[in-house]
Amino acid sequence: MLVFSTHDAAVFLLTGAPFWGMPPGASLHSPAIDALMRTSLGILLGFLLLAQVLAFTGLFLAPRAKTRFSAPWRWGMLVVLVALFVWMTAVAEHLWTATSIAKAEANAVQVEVTGVQFEWYFRYPGPDGVYGRTRPELIDAAGGNPLGVDPNDPHSKDDLVRSVLVLPVGEEVHVQLRAQDVIHGFFIPAMRVKLNAVPGRVTQLHFTPMKTGSYAIVCSQVCGLGHYRMHAELRVVTAAEFAQWQAQQEAAQAEP
Amino acid sequence: MDESLKKRSRFRRCVLTTDHRVIGMQYLWLGLAAVTCGTLLSLLMRIHLVWPNTAMPGYGMLKPEDYLALVTIHGTLMIFFVLTAAPQNGLASLVLPGQIGARRMVFPVLNALSFWIVLGSLLVLLATFAVTGGAPISGWTSYPPLSAIAGAGPGQAMGMDLWLVSIALFCFGSILSAISVIATVLLRRAPGMTWMRMPLTVWSWFVGACMIVPAFSVLLAAATMLFSDRHMGTSFFLPAVDVVSGHILHRAGGSPLLWLHLFWFFGHPEVYIAVLPAMGLTSALLANFSRRPPISYRAMVYATIAIGVLGFMVWGHHMFVSGMNPYASRSFSLTTIAIAVPSTIEVILWLGTLMGGGLRRTTPLLFTLGFLSMFITGGATGPILAQPVLDSYLHNTYFVVAHFHLVMGMAGVFALFAAVYYWFPLMTGRMMNEALGKWHFWLTLVGAYAVFFPMHWAGLAGEPRHYAQLTGTAAYLAQLVPLQKFISLAAFALGAAQLLFVWNLLHSMRHGRIAARNPWQATTLEWSEAYAEDAPENAQTVMVGGPYEYSLPHDQAGTAIPCETIVERE
Numbered sequence: 001m002l003v004f005s006t007h008d009a010a011v012f013l014l015t016g017a018p019f020w021g022m023p024p025g026a027s028l029h030s031p032a033i034d035a036l037m038r039t040s041l042g043i044l045l046g047f048l049l050l051a052q053v054l055a056f057t058g059l060f061l062a063p064r065a066k067t068r069f070s071a072p073w074r075w076g077m078l079v080v081l082v083a084l085f086v087w088m089t090a091v092a093e094h095l096w097t098a099t100s101i102a103k104a105e106a107n108a109v110q111v112e113v114t115g116v117q118f119e120w121y122f123r124y125p126g127p128d129g130v131y132g133r134t135r136p137e138l139i140d141a142a143g144g145n146p147l148g149v150d151p152n153d154p155h156s157k158d159d160l161v162r163s164v165l166v167l168p169v170g171e172e173v174h175v176q177l178r179a180q181d182v183i184h185g186f187f188i189p190a191m192r193v194k195l196n197a198v199p200g201r202v203t204q205l206h207f208t209p210m211k212t213g214s215y216a217i218v219c220s221q222v223c224g225l226g227h228y229r230m231h232a233e234l235r236v237v238t239a240a241e242f243a244q245w246q247a248q249q250e251a252a253q254a255e256p
Numbered sequence: 257m258d259e260s261l262k263k264r265s266r267f268r269r270c271v272l273t274t275d276h277r278v279i280g281m282q283y284l285w286l287g288l289a290a291v292t293c294g295t296l297l298s299l300l301m302r303i304h305l306v307w308p309n310t311a312m313p314g315y316g317m318l319k320p321e322d323y324l325a326l327v328t329i330h331g332t333l334m335i336f337f338v339l340t341a342a343p344q345n346g347l348a349s350l351v352l353p354g355q356i357g358a359r360r361m362v363f364p365v366l367n368a369l370s371f372w373i374v375l376g377s378l379l380v381l382l383a384t385f386a387v388t389g390g391a392p393i394s395g396w397t398s399y400p401p402l403s404a405i406a407g408a409g410p411g412q413a414m415g416m417d418l419w420l421v422s423i424a425l426f427c428f429g430s431i432l433s434a435i436s437v438i439a440t441v442l443l444r445r446a447p448g449m450t451w452m453r454m455p456l457t458v459w460s461w462f463v464g465a466c467m468i469v470p471a472f473s474v475l476l477a478a479a480t481m482l483f484s485d486r487h488m489g490t491s492f493f494l495p496a497v498d499v500v501s502g503h504i505l506h507r508a509g510g511s512p513l514l515w516l517h518l519f520w521f522f523g524h525p526e527v528y529i530a531v532l533p534a535m536g537l538t539s540a541l542l543a544n545f546s547r548r549p550p551i552s553y554r555a556m557v558y559a560t561i562a563i564g565v566l567g568f569m570v571w572g573h574h575m576f577v578s579g580m581n582p583y584a585s586r587s588f589s590l591t592t593i594a595i596a597v598p599s600t601i602e603v604i605l606w607l608g609t610l611m612g613g614g615l616r617r618t619t620p621l622l623f624t625l626g627f628l629s630m631f632i633t634g635g636a637t638g639p640i641l642a643q644p645v646l647d648s649y650l651h652n653t654y655f656v657v658a659h660f661h662l663v664m665g666m667a668g669v670f671a672l673f674a675a676v677y678y679w680f681p682l683m684t685g686r687m688m689n690e691a692l693g694k695w696h697f698w699l700t701l702v703g704a705y706a707v708f709f710p711m712h713w714a715g716l717a718g719e720p721r722h723y724a725q726l727t728g729t730a731a732y733l734a735q736l737v738p739l740q741k742f743i744s745l746a747a748f749a750l751g752a753a754q755l756l757f758v759w760n761l762l763h764s765m766r767h768g769r770i771a772a773r774n775p776w777q778a779t780t781l782e783w784s785e786a787y788a789e790d791a792p793e794n795a796q797t798v799m800v801g802g803p804y805e806y807s808l809p810h811d812q813a814g815t816a817i818p819c820e821t822i823v824e825r826e
Binding site: 021022023033036037040041044045047048051052054055056057058059060061062063064066067068069074077078081082084085086088089092093095096099100101117136137139148177180181182183185187189192193194195196197198199200201203216217218219220221222223224225226227228229231 | 319320321324327393394395399400401402405408409410494495496497498499500501502504509510511512513547551577578579582583585586589590593596597600601603604605606607608609610611612613614615617625628629632633636637639640642643644645646648649651652653712713714715716717718720721722723724725726728729730731732
């Protein structure tokens with residue numbers, strides 16, 4: 001059984017995934033993030049193997065009055081490592097500015113994501129661009145109002161609430177994250193984004209999908225017994241398909 | 257002597273004692289019991305993760321909530337009762353007074369009390385499995401509102417209350433132990449034992465104890481606040497409106513993020529509390545078995561202090577995806593990179609000692625190398641996780657599970673094994689079996705890598721933690737089942753290898769080779785004649801040299817401990 005599993009693991013490592021294992025990135029920033037990840041992993045893996053070799057060869061060396069790893073080498077090693085940390089930090093902070101410190105563009109596609117044990121709901125504000133008011137007393141998932149959208153608010157008439165996230169390719173999306181009950185973790189591996197949805201707060205993230213296709217959305221913060229099965233689909237479509245989808249959904253909602 | 261009196265005195269000697277050495281051993285036994293439970297729980301998790309439809313004998317099918325309950329108690333046992341109670345509270349009590357030339361601790365009763373409170377805490381924790389709803393399912397970090405509302409899941413009612421009681425007791429017990437350590441170092445050092453002559457182990461325990469007092473005080477406060485949110489209608493951590501499965505809860509309005517700040521203000525120092533004793537021990541044992549002083553004793557001391565101080569400034573790196581202000585993430589990222597520097601200095605200096613060669617290849621040395629190997633491998637991913645933009649992908653994936661199990665879990669456990677093999681003669685007067693010890697080392701080293709290294713790939717592939725199973729979830733996770741099956745089998749092998757240790761321990765206690773007074777030819781005071789049990793009560797040790805005055809070429813027969821013993825006249 002062990003041999004079988006070793007074989008399986010080897011097959012996975014050799015074919016199931018590229019050597020660093022990340023699923024193909026599909027967002028604007030994913031090439032830069034992946035490049036930093038690969039380079040950092042590669043360099044640190046090199047240093048860690050070197051350190052392991054040094055540690056274990058020490059076992060077999062004859063004694064010397066002075067260490068073979070003399071002061072200039074030690075200082076050199078420290079300077080190189082600190083320089084590496086500084087370089088990594090500089091590149092990473094530059095990217096962090098682009099992904100998280102910069103705000104979403106004003107014309108970005110707006111979506112509100114709500115985490116509820118153990119579902120994700122996606123709300124589009126509709127043509128008016130404003131989300132209708134929600135009231136906790138109105139929450140009724142079985143009755144078709146999982147977010148408690150208030151029908152008396154005129155802004156809520158054109159709000160679309162769906163359990164699949166559909167987005168147009170090449171356009172930035174501004175996500176406002178909410179949670180009704182406990183903290184959930186909104187994670188789209190292919191878009192390289194993750195942020196917690198926190199009850200009582202609205203957290204915000206933005207990203208730009210660059211490839212059409214279907215991607216997994218999962219929950220990354222333990223939220224209860226159904227945590228593992230709290231997942232949804234992100235469908236990235238062309239701009240035309242997105243406009244058509246939105247119009248269809250609005251029309252379907254307008255008919256009683 | 258009367259038989260009943262003899263029994264009572266034995267009970268007094270072994271149980272109701274204030275002898276710091278016995279208390280240290282009690283802590284180690286408690287750690288062994290906790291690590292055994294924690295390991296068994298993790299094996300159940302490994303079975304459920306990859307074979308979710310396997311019935312457990314005598315229990316039946318494990319449910320997803322059972323898996324999360326196992327996760328919570330596994331984490332709590334390992335972090336608190338194994339990686340804190342044994343190396344910090346336990347080893348400090350066992351060895352620290354001897355190493356500074358003190359016959360007893362400043363507050364012996366406090367020290368004894370700390371053990372009994374921690375034991376109580378352990379029993380309360382294990383009792384969570386027996387109450388209605390079972391053990392809590394919110395993980396060892398217990399983020400509210402999941403941990404604040406009884407209706408949020410099974411185990412979040414009585415189980416969660418007991419968990420909080422257990423944590424509060426543990427905080428209290430550990431603070432008492434830390435106060436006892438701090439006071440003893442401040443007040444009971446032998447004449448001549450200046451700060452810069454203290455063994456590096458003592459420095460580690462001292463800095464660790466100085467971290468425990470504020471860190472565990474904050475956790476105690478946070479646990480009390482959470483308990484109050486649960487039962488007294490307060491809302492430190494609950495938002496104004498929270499809707500759990502249709503029930504609307506109105507409160508004054510607090511923030512779940514406050515818990516994260518308080519918890520990690522404790523939680524990150526805790527990581528260093530767990531690993532500092534291991535770092536001190538590594539410096540000491542490498543000096544001994546290479547027969548040369550540390551390359552720079554002062555650098556080691558300053559690095560230890562730097563870690564202690566910086567350890568309180570990095571907690572936010574656990575919160576990069578929590579919704580915290582991204583500028584705050586930036587500053588925590590910078591302090592985190594800063595704390596990598598003292599750790600890097602220590603690793604480079606240890607490697608320098610090793611490259612001098614001529615090592616005595618004893619079992620304690622091998623386990624010290626094991627600590628170093630794990631610390632390097634786990635530490636190497638630290639600078640990656642310290643970057644918010646990379647952590648945004650890796651946070652709460654198996655990559656993090658691999659990181660902390662290597663750098664804290666396995667490193668800490670290897671150091672604990674090194675400590676037990678090294679100080680076994682001090683505890684029992686006997687040696688542990690070296691051949692068995694070496695087998696135990698190599699099997700554990702290979703096993704630990706087989707279990708934890710592949711987890712990096714699972715994390716990079718995007719597998720989140722705390723998933724009870726890989727079926728019935730997002731489709732891409734199914735490709736990870738073979739890898740996880742391999743890890744499960746490796747975990748069983750790693751667990752089985754520990755039976756060698758248990759056998760060696762139990763057998764050597766009664767039948768091990770009789771140890772010499774100073775079997776490792778160490779130069780620290782715990783091995784000196786003045787500290788022997790039959791030494792005169794009024795003997796006073798005077799330190800006349802540094803702690804690691806080894807020199808090459810060395811006299812194989814023995815090394816002088818740089819101290820003089822004066823027996824004061826009545």
